[in-house]
Amino acid sequence: HSFSSSVVQLFIQVNPGSNSTPPLGDLLHVRAVGDNDTLHFLFCSQGAPTLLFVHTNSSSSNVQVNWTQFLAPNTNGSLKVEPESSVLYSSAIVFSRLLEYDDVNNTAEPTSEFFPPYDLQNFTWNHLNLSGHTALLCGADASFTNGSLCLQVCLFDSEGRSQSLPHLLHSVNSSQLELRLDGVPARAAQSRFLLELQAVGGAYPLSRMEVHESIDDEYTPSIFKVTVSLHAVRHVFLPRLVCLLGGNHPGLDSQHTPEQKPRTGMLSQHTVQNEQIDN
Structure with missing residues (x-):
């Protein structure tokens, strides 16, 4: 928008x-x-x-x-x-399941052999922690000993950049979502995780998907592959994924695909942009 x-x-x-x-x-x-x-x-x-x-x-x-x-x-x-x-x-976007598989060849290409999924509707969720324009939600599956999955939503009322790395550019038309997997137990030596999303469009479902590739940010120099979901009413859902590893957020190569596979402990951040587009 x-x-x-x-x-x-x-x-x-x-x-x-x-x-x-x-x-x-x-x-x-x-x-x-x-x-x-x-x-x-x-x-x-x-x-x-x-x-x-x-x-x-x-x-x-x-x-x-x-x-x-x-x-x-x-x-x-x-x-x-x-x-x-x-x-x-x-x-609407529903965060439905956390998937895991053994990436033996370290290719980030999922196989058909997945471990039993974690259904997020069965997680025990803490109450929302609201601080300014940021809301943090953390929860865990019953099988997690000390691990957690956290979703942090940041909203903006002006243009600027995030204070934390990788300092993504934002505007009044965007929100940022961070996914954190902290201490989630791996079930294989080379486990990778996928977060399953389900999109619901009501009377105006997603009509088509496009992938754009660009270098558009000197603060986060890289080539981004961005999947753009377009609505018939000229609404665009635009996620750009950045993967970071560890509490201090050191950089890590990443690319956006229909199924992104962060490792345990990885934080992924993307911008959800709602805007009108010209046909």
Whole structure:
């Protein structure tokens, strides 16, 4: 999505409208308000972690949550954007499973022999840790002794660069998502991990995929392969992956593919950009 101004206002709430902490997971709601529109960004940890984007043509639109329905299993209509007539499009990304295989030849090309997957909807998730414009969610499978999988979402109300390495460029049209695997037990000598994502497009599903290759950032000099998912309503989901290893974030060669395989302890960071594109 492309806002008409270079600066937007961000309004951030955790569990909006709830009188108590939900027992099964939190709901983060961010309103990015432009001059004539609003981008609603929702991050839910109830079940498998999910990101929901809703773009409206109103700067006063808001999200209403029916918490009784929201906490009940297999119910619809618990979350509404009002006024409903202002909704231009919506899309969602579900972080569904963590996969692992033995990369014997160190090629980063997955084989058909995967270990039993970790289903993220069965993870035990901590409550969201909100600090400024950054939300951190960490959880673990019952089989993890001390390991964890963490998702950190960073949102921006102006243009600039991240303070931490690799100092990725951001704007009001982008958010950044960091994935951390910390101490997850490997089941093979050369284990690699894949994070499975499921995209949901509602009335406007992803219509086509394109891959672009470019050198576009002197702060992170490299050739990036970027998979661009295009919607029929001129909405683009643009992830750019950067892999880092260790707590001090030393660099590591990486490339973006439909299935990216970070090793244990690796942090991956990408930019999710929502903007309009010309046909």
